[in-house]
Ligand SMILES: Nc1ncnc2c1ncn2[C@@H]1O[C@H](COP(=O)(O)OP(=O)(O)OP(=O)(O)O)[C@@H](O)[C@H]1O
Ligand SMILES: Nc1ncnc2c1ncn2[C@@H]1O[C@H](COP(=O)(O)OP(=O)(O)OP(=O)(O)O)[C@@H](O)[C@H]1O
């Protein structure tokens with residue numbers, strides 16, 4: 001076995017502080033940077049071992065970028081990514097490599113996430129071979145075990161991805177992430193492309209992995225119902241910033257930020273929605289030119305004068321013990 | 332533990348390649364073209380094994396004999412057998428075509444993949460600039476320059492072609508790789524920690540084979556046609572004989588009203604180029620990922 | 625039930641595709657009516673034949689590989705499947721219009737919104753150029769697009785996804801079709817935008833009195849938008865009826881399973897989501913009896929021998945179900 005990077009052992013598994021990811025926009029004849037997309041803008045949160053933080057927000061609010069930056073698949077512009085006490089943001093690609101064993105990614109598109117010309121067995125062996133996990137013979141057993149965990153028969157080892165349904169591919173993708181026995185999995189819309197009946201199968205699998213293997217998840221989805229089902233904590237993003245963060249139960253029962261309230265009200269419900277619900281007007285502003293003050297002020301039903309020029313910061317509501325934080329001048 | 336195990340899908344055990352083959356075999360024109368190409372290949376192989384056309388250089392007859400049982404296509408101005416020379420030239424054409432196609436495609440794949448995977452970096456900028464420069468030089472001037480620089484080398488023509496033919500492939504591969512590098516299985520490979528060369532070789536390039544096969548066939552045909560023109564201009568094949576040299580030879584003969592040499596070389600070349608192009612089109616259709624995927 | 629006479633009568637519609645694996649029956653003996661003031665949902669999982677059914681209503685299924693293997697589609701008294709091909713363009717857009725999931729593919733990127741909308745109006749309603757433009761602006765205003773006069777000169781890529789979908793709705797409704805087929809019109813949109821677009825939809829349906837068929841897989845959207853729902857599984861209808869009744873008392877085990885397994889925002893999260901075990905069978909290897917039998921919790925031996933026909937449940941309840949052992 002390879003020696004893993006030492007962990008501090010105390011404190012949260014993941015402690016993200018003031019993280020920013022900006023993408024330069026180049027233009028003009030000289031290819032100069034003419035603007036910055038602030039895809040992730042001053043985001044801080046912590047994630048304990050074996051727990052799940054659900055991230056929700058509208059398309060383009062920076063959920064995927066945040067998830068990938070945490071894994072250092074995108075360069076962080078500023079801020080710290082303390083993983084077990086070590087700041088990943090400051091590591092070189094070479095120093096980062098052993099950490100790749102401890103964090104993995106599961107993708108949205110079950111059709112694009114597996115190499116079409118490699119068998120399921122090859123796909124699952126690759127991380128084991130690369131990190132030298134187990135002996136070459138024990139790896140075969142390990143691959144079979146991984147398939148078993150995600151509910152697939154070991155007989156599928158020699159099959160190609162196109163022979164599987166979307167839900168089965170998604171299970172292979174989860175098995176690949178599990179191969180290195182990670183402590184953290186970033187799951188970027190893992191069930192969004194699946195059918196309802198298969199979606200619940202995969203969600204139950206993810207819940208089981210949390211409980212049985214103590215894996216922490218950063219679970220990204222635009223579907224609030226799905227996020228509620230798997231999350232201990234929920235973070236709501238708007239234009240690159242976290243506007244509300246707290247225990248899932250609290251955020252869903254008593255959403256505080258007007259944006260969270262609007263988001264929850266907009267979810268179409270099987271039991272029908274109240275006729276008096278307030279629909280959000282307008283659209284998300286361009287991240288190239290975020291509005292001054294509170295980024296949400298142009299669409300906010302409860303906007304006040306101060307919102308137009310002063311950006312609110314995340315503050316505890318309901319006292320520090322509740323862990324419910326909101327970035328809004330109302331509180 | 333497996334409360335939610337899924338039943339296995341229907342056993343569809345054909346790989347992507349098998350589907351492409353099946354698709355191709357349905358294409359009648361493509362199959363005929365393939366048969367013609369294989370016929371040419373057999374002719375060339377016979378030459379390589381020394382089975383026929385061994386006396387392409389010998390003076391087996393007299394000047395400008397008409398077609399006969401002894402000389403199927405007649406003889407040329409100095410009494411050599413035109414049929415033997417044309418068949419021998421087929422093997423030369425295949426040699427030139429294969430060498431150029433393989434080398435240009437390999438070079439184009441490697442450099443195109445590097446440029447595409449690191450698109451936006453200095454490496455990409457340098458490669459793009461280099462391709463632009465090479466393309467700015469008129470082709471025949473370039474080959475002449477290479478021929479001059481390599482002095483006596485019999486490979487001057489091939490080097491010249493390889494040095495220019497890879498560019499088209501590289502540009503296409505670069506574009507495709509730029510698409511592929513953002514795709515999720517490539518990102519998954521990065522998340523595992525694989526180094527870039529391994530990712531390119533294992534996860535990116537294998538998914539560009541449809542481009543590479545088609546580009547290689549274009550280079551093959553291009554090389555055969557270019558050989559004819561370059562040899563005609565006197566900067567192509569130096570030793571031996573080729574369709575280009577035969578046509579060059581025939582200019583004096585055509586003026587004198589003797590067409591056998593010219594017709595033999597140009598019709599054989601035309602047949603191979605046509606058949607190969609048709610084959611390449613059918614191949615492209617069969618490999619189209621929208622039909623295969 | 626709806627008092628208005630049916631605008632659309634589909635009887636025994638069957639659509640097949642020739643594929644590598646043989647003939648696939650994508651729509652199998654489907655019959656339903658839609659009245660003039662109804663919004664009818666077509667729901668079901670991926671591949672169950674919703675889109676093909678929707679396309680058939682405009683006779684837009686690509687032929688080949690597709691083929692209408694039987695049945696009739698009566699729109700305002702005429703059987704679309706019996707009409708000559710030349711008669712179709714005049715009907716599409718005027719009598720029946722369609723909206724797709726990805727509006728970007730339905731709008732031509734090289735023409736402005738205004739040009740494209742005016743073209744449709746001039747062709748189907750014979751308006752003059754200036755009248756058509758004015759009408760197009762009025763339609764954009766009707767779908768709540770701010771500053772419609774300026775928007776007319778925008779190209780499709782200059783609009784956001786939600787705006788493009790509104791433009792599609794405006795365009796589809798501009799010729800006052802009797803029937804509008806909307807295939808997953810809000811699936812690609814955010815919930816907030818979806819809520820806006822669906823609200824427009826409901827308002828306009830009232831205003832223009834257009835019959836609407838809404839293809840979707842989202843049961844929440846069905847509950848909020850549709851008066852009646854048709855649930856499909858493997859190319860056939862398994863249950864249909866008024867949305868409220870269907871959701872209050874799902875009778876087909878598949879409808880029930882679907883309703884239970886869909887994740888919803890709940891007061892308390894469940895320890896485990898209910899699932900429908902297994903997966904949809906391959907179209908080439910359908911079971912002989914009821915197609916849901918392998919996944920069904922109420923399966924009986926006769927379910928495997930014969931296919932249950934779609935029958936009214938009776939007792940004055942306007943619901944039909946195709947099940948031998950309904951709830
Ligand atoms: N590689 C990139 N280069 C430039 N801009 C980018 C890049 N990746 C993302 N962005 C921009 O950053 C912002 C956030 O994108 P991101 O993909 O993180 O959003 P998201 O919340 O995941 O959205 P979705 O729900 O649509 O997946 C967007 O405005 C996007 O255009
Ligand atoms: N052009 C085609 N060629 C072959 N088969 C087709 C074609 N179009 C549809 N089918 C088949 O018809 C069946 C029904 O497809 P359809 O698109 O109607 O499903 P759907 O219910 O709209 O699914 P989704 O929710 O994924 O849009 C599927 O099995 C599909 O494979």
Ligand code: SF4
Nearest residue numbers: 294297300307328329
């Ligand atoms: S800060 Fe103001 S504008 Fe922003 S959400 Fe709160 S009330 Fe609305």
Ligand SMILES: [Mg+2]
Nearest residue numbers: 063064065188
């Ligand atoms: Mg995303």
Ligand SMILES: [Mg+2]
Nearest residue numbers: 674675676807
């Ligand atoms: Mg569809």
